Amino acid sequence: MNQPIVETQYFTFAKSPHEMVLKSGLKLGPITLAYETYGTLNADQSNAILIFHALTGDAHAAGYHKDSTTPGWWDPMIGSGRAFDTDKYFIICANAIGGCKGSTGPSSINPATGKPYGLSFPVITIEDMVVSQKYLIDHLGIKKLLCAAGGSMGGLMALEWSVRFPDSLHSALLIATNYKHTAQQIALHEVARQAIMSDPHWNNGDYYGKELPAQGMAVSRMIGHITYMSERSMEEKFGRKLQDKEKVGYDFSQDFEVESYLRYRGSSFVQRFDANSYLFLSKALDYFNLSDKQGLQAVFKGLKNKFLVITFTSDWLYPSYQSKEMVKAMKGNDIDVSFIEIDTTYGHDSFLVEIEGQSKLVKHFLENVAKPVFARSVSDEAI
């Protein structure tokens, strides 16, 4: 079945004098969220699933935009008969604040100055990103999500939603994620940030309408891509294959396919993503720590939601042991949590490309979550 044509929608809120108060204490407003929906919201608003994207993702999770041949970033997972079945569920995906794909971020115009925020954009957190999307869900008239779901940064957001608004969702699906950013995860982000900030064209964040910090963005993206793959998947895909020569060139032009691949991915990144957004979003991830105050066990106390936690054997950026610690703390609270580690070679990218295994698990999980919820709706209607 062909995937539908979809259109991005926009919701603006937190207008003066009702700006949103951020975790830092600073205020942000007005805030616009770009979002898309797939499927139909049922009469009692009980079939809504909120999907959160990863660091450089956007609201376009499925289907096609008019006159575009590029499907949404999780298209194989969302649609009629797919894991997130649009025949049954109403799927929502919004671009995170701090991003650059339609939602308010550092490249947005600051209404107070008429110029892009740049570095004057307030530093946001995963918590702020989640709270801003609660405004959207309220706006759509949804009292309780069937599920909050996401991989990588999206997983952190789904996790944060489930502990911050536990009464507003039935379940959470956490894929290739963590309950806090670790030293290595922070370190890898910090190198990427330093690469961007050391590009003279970054110009302290003031580059809009000028030359872009392309070189810094390229280096940051190359680091990113290495961390998204696995040692094995890089070896299987590239090995020591040469790009376009019979033998090595004995110079610093590109010899190996893996070099060309990374350079291409790196150089094209600046065209599709805003450098300041990369700084703000990566910082939000690094600040995330669900276990900071009372410890992880206490955070999950009293939660009645169902959880499905998925990891991938070859994911060294968000290794399975981190999710296992989270699952252990959930189980210590008698939470209904299933944990599955899928055997893949794709590394962290697995959550985007390992469709078959995830689809089965997600479909089954959502059916189990939906069964009592939908049964309740029917009986409500019968009364």
Add this chain to the structure above:
Amino acid sequence: MNQPIVETQYFTFAKSPHEMVLKSGLKLGPITLAYETYGTLNADQSNAILIFHALTGDAHAAGYHKDSTTPGWWDPMIGSGRAFDTDKYFIICANAIGGCKGSTGPSSINPATGKPYGLSFPVITIEDMVVSQKYLIDHLGIKKLLCAAGGSMGGLMALEWSVRFPDSLHSALLIATNYKHTAQQIALHEVARQAIMSDPHWNNGDYYGKELPAQGMAVSRMIGHITYMSERSMEEKFGRKLQDKEKVGYDFSQDFEVESYLRYRGSSFVQRFDANSYLFLSKALDYFNLSDKQGLQAVFKGLKNKFLVITFTSDWLYPSYQSKEMVKAMKGNDIDVSFIEIDTTYGHDSFLVEIEGQSKLVKHFLENVAKPVFARSVSDEAI
């Protein structure tokens, strides 16, 4: 026992018209090698061990330079009663060509122009680096090394020596190394190179006497340090500890200790290492592939040397499986090889810091290698 004061020595060869022909076909000369020795060469030159350093290492492997409190990079392993026991063995360590610690490299003066080579320095290979050190060993009057040893890049060099000059050594000690650079190893180097080359001060390699490419070097070194540690050692050393604040700063200054550590290591790197040397040496590593022509099994055919191969469980830059492939190919040739994987959390850095376990293994290995060799010398003397 106090370690001795040592002095770096210099050996110059390959003078016109006897320049060394490199693997690329280009010529290099004159070549100077900076080297140090520890212990005393015995009468029949049978107790010499050649140690190769890693990427940013130098000839100063042990002891102290006059008026310096900095010991050599492998000092805990080399000395009286230590693994490389200077009471028994004569240890040699030379700075690799392409480097910047006294041996001929891109920062050396090109006698043809009177200016630093910069990018006009010919691209060198691990093979070239090894061949150049054979000149030194010949110069020292040593016909057959007791052992060629090294970790990381030094391991590649020891391996290359053992297959290129099999009659000139009794044994090789290969630590945390590989028989070819893999896609991920190439990728990590390529990002580091791009970080350097995208710094405007790099200026196509022509920065000597001008402003140095400090930012590019810093980013490249930060990447390096992440790969030299392990996920676990970073977590144990830094975790989410904050640098100097009660709480996070909600800005892009340094929040976490791991960020400060990497920034410090990054910013100091340009003072101690030459950017062009980093490019040339990393490229030499990436070109290394012992299995390219006839396959690995054939490369080891007929070798009579003893090998000790050591890896570390937490080393994800040179993971153990790569050494195991090499050991398997050696065993297929009935080579006398021992393989030990040491359980550590230090990652690739283990070869520099995990002293106790390595010392036992190395001491035992060298004694076994030396026993028949030294016995032969004694019986030769008796005749």
